[in-house]
Amino acid sequence: MGATVLSTTRNPARTDWLCERGVDHPIVDTGHIADTVRTVVPDGVDSALELVGMATLRDTLDSVRRHGTGCFAGALGGKWTVKDFSPFGYIPFGVRLTTYGGGADDLPAEVFAKQLDAISQGRLTAIIGGVYHGLDQVRQAQANLEAGDAPGKHVVILD
Structure with missing residues (x-):
């Protein structure tokens, strides 16, 4: 840009x-x-x-x-x-x-679409610091986030 x-x-x-x-x-x-x-x-x-x-x-x-x-x-x-x-x-x-x-919902649809296109084309990469499965791992996700050892988004998936 x-x-x-x-x-x-x-x-x-x-x-x-x-x-x-x-x-x-x-x-x-x-x-x-x-x-x-x-x-x-x-x-x-x-x-x-x-x-x-x-x-x-x-x-x-x-x-x-x-x-x-x-x-x-x-x-x-x-x-x-x-x-x-x-x-x-x-x-x-x-x-x-x-x-x-x-x-x-504050993000205009065309801006969101542009970001999705950039991700699908490999021009933009979401940085994932960790993936956790289930609410029982929320505490660990928060601890890892606060420790700062794995930068990026920490994602909790509700299986």
Whole structure:
């Protein structure tokens, strides 16, 4: 699609893995990524997807260019709020902040069809971290997901 993709990982051993999956610039997240992002893209990125949560949102927003957009879409870190939040002191001037928490029905049918075509033609690969059978394996699936040893989607199949 022509995008330059930056992605973060807390595990330095995963940078090659990210590159193998199409990431142009893997960045090891040591707790502060904005300066590193701006060495790659000096004016900041056009857009950033924040999945870890409020603990890292401010740093992510500092990585976004003026008139760019940061999207808060998850809180894997478990923190959903910022105490005494003030948009004037938190969101960099000129950066847009939005959220996404929708479902599959928010995706236009033609976009979904394009993704399915890409998968069937081998241009897009879904990364599966593990497949589990039955509700009795949900606990193991969650433990493996949290351990971070097998990146990708963890799928529970109800037999």
